[in-house]
Amino acid sequence: MGQLGLDADAEAVYRILLKRPRAGVTEIAEGLEWTVERARHTLDRLAELTLVRDSSEERGKVRLVNPEFGLASLLQRQERELAQHQQAVASTRLAITQMLTEYDDDSEAQTDEVRRYTGLDAINSQIERLAQSAESSVEVFAPGGAQTEAALEAARPLDRAAVERGVRVRYVYLDSVRNDPATLNYARWLYDIGGEVRVLPQLPPRMIIFDRRAAIVPIDPEAAARGVLILRGAGVVTALVSLFRQTWARAEPLGNSRVPASETHGLTRQEQAVLDLLFEGHTDDVVARKLGVSVRTGRRITADLMARLGARSRYQAGALAMERGWLGSSAARAGGDAGPAAGTPAADV
Numbered sequence: 001m002g003q004l005g006l007d008a009d010a011e012a013v014y015r016i017l018l019k020r021p022r023a024g025v026t027e028i029a030e031g032l033e034w035t036v037e038r039a040r041h042t043l044d045r046l047a048e049l050t051l052v053r054d055s056s057e058e059r060g061k062v063r064l065v066n067p068e069f070g071l072a073s074l075l076q077r078q079e080r081e082l083a084q085h086q087q088a089v090a091s092t093r094l095a096i097t098q099m100l101t102e103y104d105d106d107s108e109a110q111t112d113e114v115r116r117y118t119g120l121d122a123i124n125s126q127i128e129r130l131a132q133s134a135e136s137s138v139e140v141f142a143p144g145g146a147q148t149e150a151a152l153e154a155a156r157p158l159d160r161a162a163v164e165r166g167v168r169v170r171y172v173y174l175d176s177v178r179n180d181p182a183t184l185n186y187a188r189w190l191y192d193i194g195g196e197v198r199v200l201p202q203l204p205p206r207m208i209i210f211d212r213r214a215a216i217v218p219i220d221p222e223a224a225a226r227g228v229l230i231l232r233g234a235g236v237v238t239a240l241v242s243l244f245r246q247t248w249a250r251a252e253p254l255g256n257s258r259v260p261a262s263e264t265h266g267l268t269r270q271e272q273a274v275l276d277l278l279f280e281g282h283t284d285d286v287v288a289r290k291l292g293v294s295v296r297t298g299r300r301i302t303a304d305l306m307a308r309l310g311a312r313s314r315y316q317a318g319a320l321a322m323e324r325g326w327l328g329s330s331a332a333r334a335g336g337d338a339g340p341a342a343g344t345p346a347a348d349v
Helices: 008-019 025-032 036-048 067-105 120-133 149-164 175-179 181-192 234-250 269-279 284-291 295-309 314-324
Strands: 052-054 062-064 114-117 137-142 168-174 196-200 207-210 214-218 228-231
Touching: 008 025, 008 036, 008 062, 025 036, 036 052, 036 062, 114 120, 120 149, 120 207, 120 214, 120 228, 137 234, 149 168, 149 181, 168 175, 168 181, 168 234, 175 181, 175 196, 175 269, 181 196, 196 234, 207 234, 214 234, 228 234, 269 284, 269 295, 269 314, 284 295, 295 314
Parallel strands: 137 168, 168 196
Antiparallel strands: 052 062, 114 228, 137 207, 207 214, 214 228
C-alpha cells in the first residue's frame, strides 16, 4: 500500500477500520498496542488521504469512506503523478536532444573522450576498426528482437576474427530472438565458435564495449539515424561496463528452456517484463518494441495476464499485480532498440 501513500501505520489502522468501521481511537490503539496519540496521528493521516472522515453521529470517532471510492481516488492520484513523471521524462529527453543538436552544430565540440559519427559508412568503419583492434573483450547489448540478415552476415567475420584472437565476445539478445530463425542460428553459431550468448525479456539501448576502454552508443536511442557516439572517458565507460555486468548476471544462457520467473506465481520472464512495462505506463507499441515482439503478441500476453489477475482494466491489473507481489524488477528498465549492434554494422540501425 506504500505505492498509494499509506505507510505501515496507516495501512494497519485502515485494515482495522475495514473490519470494524466504527472503531474509535482508543479501540484502535488497544488493538494495535499503540499509544492513543499514535493512533490519533495515524487517523489524521488517513483523513488527509480522504480514506476516513469525522463521524456526524459520534463525537470523537471517524467513519470509513466507501473503500471503492477512497482507494479509487488514491489510484487516480497515483495515475496523475505517473503521467506528470512521464511528461517530465519527455521534457528531459527533449532538452537532451536539443543539447545534442547544439553539440552537432559545433565542429569543435568533439574531444578525445567523445567522438560523434554519422552516416552508415563512417559508423561501419569505426565499428570495424574497434572490433579488429579489440584484445580482450567485446560486450554487446543487441535489443530490437530479430536482426536483419544483412547485418548478421556483415557481423560474422568481425566476431569470428575476434574469437579466433582469443577475445571474449559476449552478446545479450532479447528473449524473443528464439522466434527468429536467422538470429537464433547466428547466436548458436557464435556460441559454437566460442562466443557467449544470453537473453533477457528487455534490454537497455544498443551498446558495444571494446576492451572495457571504449564504447559505441547511439546519439538518440529513439532516432538511430542521428548517428553514434564513441566514448573513451574512464568514468562513463566504467559505468557502462557496470551496467553490462549487472545485465549479464540477470540474463540466462540462450540454450536454457523458458522457466517461470517465480515458483509462487508462475510468471515467465517475458510476462514479468510485460507487467512491469504496463505498470510504468507504456503503450502497446512501446511494450512490443522493447520486447522485440509484434504488437499483436504483446496484446495477447497482456490479455492473458489481465485474465489471470481477474482485472477489467489495465490500471486495475497494475493494482492487483502490486497487491499480489507480481511487480518485480525485470531486466534493466531503460529499454531501447536503436543504434548499432555488436560488431554489427550500422545497416542494422
